[in-house]
Amino acid sequence: MTSYRLNQGGLVDRATTLDFTFDGRSFTGHAGDTLASALLANGQRLVGRSFKYHRPRGILTAGAAEPNALMTIGSGGRTEPNTRATMQELYAGLEAVSQNRWPSLDRDVGALNSLLSPFLGAGFYYKTFMWPAAFWEKLYEPFIRKAAGLGRATYEADPDAYEKVWAHCDLLVVGSGPAGLSSALTAGRAGLRVILADEHHALGGSLLSETAVIDGVSAPEFSARCVEELRSLPNVRLLPRTTVLGWFDSNVFGALERVQKHVAVPAANRPVERFWRIAAKHAILATGAEERPLVFGGNDTPGVMTATAMRSYLNRFGVAPGKKVAIFTTNNSGYALGSDLESAGVALTAIIDSRADGPAYSGQARIIRNAVVTDAFGGKSLTSIRIKHDGRFETMDVDALGMSGGFSPVIHLALHRGGKAQWSDERAAFLAPDDLKGIALAGSVTGAGNIAESVAQGSTQAAGLASMMGKSAAAMSASVEGEMENRPSRPLWFIPDVIGKAFVDFQNDVHRADLKLAAQEGYGHVELAKRYTTNGMATDQGKLSNVNAIGLLAQARGLSPAEVGTTTFRPFYTPVSFGALSGASKGKHFQPVRKSPLHDWAAKHGAVFVDTGLWYRSAWFPREGETAWRESVDREVLNVRSNAGLCDVSMLGKIEITGRDATTFVDRVYANGFAKLPVGKARYGLMLREDGMIYDDGTTSRLGENRYYMTTTTAYAAPVMSHLEFCAQALWPELDVRLASVTDQWAQMAIAGPKARTILQGIVDEDISEAAFGFLAAREVSLFGGKLTGMLFRISFSGELAYEIAVPAGYGESVADALMALGEPHGICAYGVEALGVMRVEKGFITHSEINGTVTPADVGLGKMVSRTKQDFIGKQMLSREGLSHPSRLRLAGVMPLDPAHTFKGGAHILSKGAEATLENDQGYVTSYAWSPTLQSPIALALIVNGPDRHGEEVVVWNGLLNEFTPARICDPVFFDPANEKLHA
Amino acid sequence: MASLITCPHCGQRPKEEFAIKGAALARPAPDAPQGEWYDYVFLRTNPRGRYEEYWHHVSGCRRWLVVTRDTASHAVEDCRDAAERAPT
Incomplete structure (x- = not known):
């Protein structure tokens, strides 16, 4: 004691x-x-x-x-x-x-390490844990991991709230000592919007520890009066408990405010920490100096x-x-x-x-x-x-x-944007560079030696900024008595005749001999010495140790500190919690949830939902007695193929394209021709990237002379929208075209199956017979006797007689209800994306499982779709590259196991029969796999070397992870109804 | 990267509202030699200094912009609507 x-x-x-x-x-x-x-x-x-x-x-x-x-x-x-x-x-x-x-703190077993200290010097990791190699994983690494680190983080969830905010000001003042207070007061009195931040809970900085008398009162009283006046100014915001952590581009500063780290139980309606981003026209660093x-x-x-x-x-x-x-x-x-x-x-x-x-x-x-x-x-x-x-x-x-040992100005913030610290022999310290833009320094951070000088500097800097911003400011001064003026000293790096360990970096236990060793062993460069000895690492980042280390290295190498230089100063000045960095983006606020307008309809039919990006999609609709998902999916598939089903496809991207040049535009963004698409018709479109690979696919319908309704895949809705905007704005600004994302405006559902037409006719006023509304018809239709207008498309992703109907989102659920009621006598069922997926594999339709960024239209058997006559479309030029038509490319084919009782998985690789499982023998891979209840066999789509020419060949599907080899046969990728008889029924 | 971008339509906005596509290269004419197309699709310079990029104001006006910035200092020299400027 x-x-x-x-x-x-x-x-x-x-x-x-x-x-x-x-x-x-x-x-x-x-x-x-x-x-x-x-x-x-x-x-x-x-x-x-x-x-x-x-x-x-x-x-x-x-x-x-x-x-x-x-x-x-x-x-x-x-x-x-x-x-x-x-x-x-x-x-x-x-x-x-x-x-x-x-x-315990008093009796600590680890203190035995001190006895081992001859073996724990600089670079001991590199020297000690070299061999035998097998020891690394089993012995050294676990040992180091156990020994490393300071405190232990908790595995429990943080119950507290954090937030991130922006602020804008004319002047940000960092530090509330004499220079900070005079800066803020001068600028505040002149009417500038000022933010004054200080990392301590009480404002006043060094004045709070000072015994000098300023303007006739004690230093803390002087600071209290300044703070009181600042508080009375409406244009000044005071941020105590706030560490300004970094200086970033555009003069944006990061700051961490510890709002409720000083209470046992934080109030639930406020954050415990607030991460500020402060866009400041100008800043004054009055950050003081650190004693060495x-x-x-x-x-x-x-x-x-x-x-x-x-x-x-x-x-x-x-x-x-x-x-x-x-x-x-x-x-x-x-x-x-x-x-x-x-x-x-x-x-x-x-x-x-x-x-x-x-x-x-x-x-x-x-x-x-x-x-x-x-x-x-x-x-x-x-x-x-x-x-x-x-x-x-x-x-x-x-x-x-x-x-x-003297004072090191706290210049960190001034160096966060790449500036280099300058050694001053006169000040015996590293100072900030002279050519700073957007920030100025005042007080002991500049090397100022007394309070009066600091006050004057801060005020002068602020007054200068105020006049630059068109405001007039009165300079402020202070008369100080009883202060011991601090003049810089000759530095004392090396003290002779030392017996014990002389520590340079207290946090990393780097002592003087370590730095000497680093210099001897060729790691004397300041950046190398840091890594070799760990000097300047960990939570304090060498705030106390770096300058001493530089001084000692300089001495060991016979250089001046200016020649040794500093390591790089990087944000953050002090550690920041992950909570503050993530702010409110956690739990249910981590990302938004998108629900289809038919979500409630699906829920009441018992849907099991699956996350698809931000969407919740109905995956399948289990019925009583069904215990496994496959039972539900098989039933849904068979029912659609024999009766009818209704599936929510609202999450497909929907983009409305209008304008005088809409046709030209659509024709250029798709690889296949659209110029001759008649009004009232839909067409499947293939969108390429500029390198010739398929980007996305979907159907686009021409609803009017200059009006198109494009659908995209769910996953690519946003990227395709951005892509189209790029084409319209950056590539072809001369085209008159307008784009609107209408994904959320329409509830869209697929009605598929032999009885689809009968059911749908119950709500559609117009005739939708084969003759009146044939395959790929796409028109606005009147519904429920003129009560509602919707869009009807005769398109099919299942191979069945099918339609997609779009109605304004708010009507989605009622329309679906009406269709389900009308369809009940016809055996309609709700079906989800799993059944949808099975049916599309049965038909050999591609999704992003197949168009994975490496395939051309020809690779998936759609080469004939690509226009030969169009002068230009995105991807045209690069698609003509010789290599893209080489027969050895991976191309789409079907694969079925020889024995339907055998299964395999998506991602499994194809080997020629009898070939060893090696990379060289790889013949491609399975992209989509499904159990087909229609064929009573597993079926798969695969990208296989020269796939289309190998139908009938026996191969082996190899799963290297499970070491499974499944005999299989390559086949046509269309497993079901290849003549499309059902589609045109 | 610059923290604040002055969008010609929306004013000064934080960079989080933008998506960056990359070099603002001019798309060759459809009948340009294939070499030009290779360069356009695959070749990028990586300058230290002035660089023109396509930025998309995704969470703002949804306009494509050409931002001219310094890759070393991150200073933004110019920011204009892509439609108003033929890329060089």
Whole structure:
């Protein structure tokens, strides 16, 4: 118990006590705490185990860069691993569990890895798990998988809601420290539409941890006044708890708002997280700077943290880091902390400054200049440090150590669109490039050294933007007292005489020797070193470690950091939950459901539905006593072939084509001729791709001189519509043609079977006899004595005497009811897509099972349909390629097993009789398979090498997955009624 | 890819509303030599820099557009209705 809560000071509400648990133990904190500050206030410094060596780890930072204090928060479906305790707002009932330890945080078996550390250095995966090869799958991979990762995700469904929203603004300000507040205020006062986002729950940024006096009031009070004024401006939107994660094209920013991650049970009517896409005319990044750790031995001992973090816990949360504190610094940041510690009555043993000259210091602490800390000791909690100064070593008993290796501006967002960071020797930091468009920087992200400078910069940038947008803005300034100005220091990458492991990347357990090894072994390039050592990977993406690693690599290779350069900065700045990325698109909202206008009709006839894309299609209609789907399908097929059936075909794509040039247009998009199609007739059409392969098929009816009604397959309804629009708008804009998708406007049903005409005549007013309404007739018809107008088509997908009738969607169910009632004496049945499929295979009709993108019209026996006379149609030129008429192409044929008791499956391959099952011997494959109740045998369509010339040949159907060989015979693909006698009945 | 596209008919819209077909090549004349047709159907350049593509405003006006963009910077130089422009 070393860190503790002070009796006074800070912005926490001591009157409000919040209970929470950590690893099952009960603690209390206050409103305004983060989980990290509350744990420190309770003296809990050991908060996790490291990734590789399972070393005890404590809280290192007070912000988004935290690499150590990663915890699993919540339980059940709300379990969230790898949450940074430094970013997690405390709430009553919070349950936190430490990670990467077993059986407990205090006694962790994995810590034995530390003993193996000589074998676990950089690149150990590549060196260790090389051989024998057989060990990889059985031993190494399972071992690595078990050991890898930090927290564990839950398998339970997340009960909470997420949403995605857009926002638009003149100015997005990222960060609410002095520069962010002055930017937002200047722009807000000038009337710009401003969004101010900050990742913390309280706005104010570094001001909340600052003890300086600004304009006569405390820094937190100054920030509160700014925020209050911003809140009063209607043109300003404040987004606390919102991390701006990425900068994308068109100046769109991604941001994650944690709406309800600070409550035990989120309100059900609001999301827990909201993913913003912010289209900003301009943005100002006031993202501040990240303090770098120093790389000395045992710098990961709990009790060691960055000076800024220590200052934040002290000033903002009223938490003292220990009872005997030391500070190791390379710049003035350490003195600001020292002064605050002493003011708060915390014993400060010494400030150890790597520089020969530091600022004047008025406190009691011993100032040791020209000195370094070489090591920290204590294991689970810091007990002492070893100092080197004037060539001597000195050991000092302390229980907390603040460290500052200088500041790295948080320039990540500015680099997300490919810009490269520029090393500045003067600032000892990587800075954003100068030529940024759409964003500007203000405050310590630019290297600004004090509050007044930050305020002025933010205000100047915002005023400039305001005047660019035609608004006048007054510049804002602040007078600041009592601030320790921060001047950049000479960087201290390498500390000599270190005994213990000196960590560079805390999260990935990369220590100094790993980087040295990487450079020695030829992986010194910054991108290679990252992969070889894992430095800069995982959830914190090297926020603390990258610059130190670059400094050490530079030193090892005798280069400057500018020459080493940085790895690539990519979105997202911090991890984003999958929930936020998927937003509301889950469960029943994952995709829309399309229901046919005849859905309810099908449902009341007991349909079993099948998902077909977004559609629910009626697959079959089981009747009482039928136990297997095949029983229903067989009955439906036989009944249609002997009586009649009604099938819902509403989900076929339907496109109405009009305009003076409609005929020319239809003629060009189909491979077969349409120019001579008479009004009142339908024609089967083959649509090709420009490369000559079949794209889609369907019937198109000419309802008027310049009016066509095209149907497409269900699956290709949307692509065909887009394709036609492309043809009409991009290829032939000179044609006068209009396209309208009318799929949802019409309920369409097929009435098939020998009694179809008799039944249908009961509702159609006109004569539909063979003479009056012959095969392929297509006309508007009057129904129910003139009560309704529909479209009637004499087309057949079953080989039977058949019609399709289309009526306005709202009438679909009544019309189907009427037909079923009229058909009852004639034995009509409802039939589904399964029976439809069986009948089309019996007739050898193709679907997208056959026209799979590799077949030409000739391949499926429709070569004669292709127009020889048309000057142009889509696919004409490429169809004439020599190879497409080669006899060895896979072409359509039928296949039947020799023994009807034998079965096979779609996708099975064809082998010549006696041939070995090899790729070279492959003769093609089965595209469609069905049991034909009409023929009492399995039947199949197949694409077979030279198929049409091999009718009668005995082959073997080979299923390589099940290792089944079925003797079969190639035959004509039309299994039933090849003369089409029934069709024309 | 650009995040926002300024459709000549609908104004600035998010890219999710669009579908991209690919290079905006001119379709050869029906009687053009077969070599030209091969190039049109199969050959694509893959430039770093300026590129003209057919985009379809599927969830908007359903017009086909020619979007000229920079494949490296993703900046959109021009966006116009395909019917108004013969592709080059």
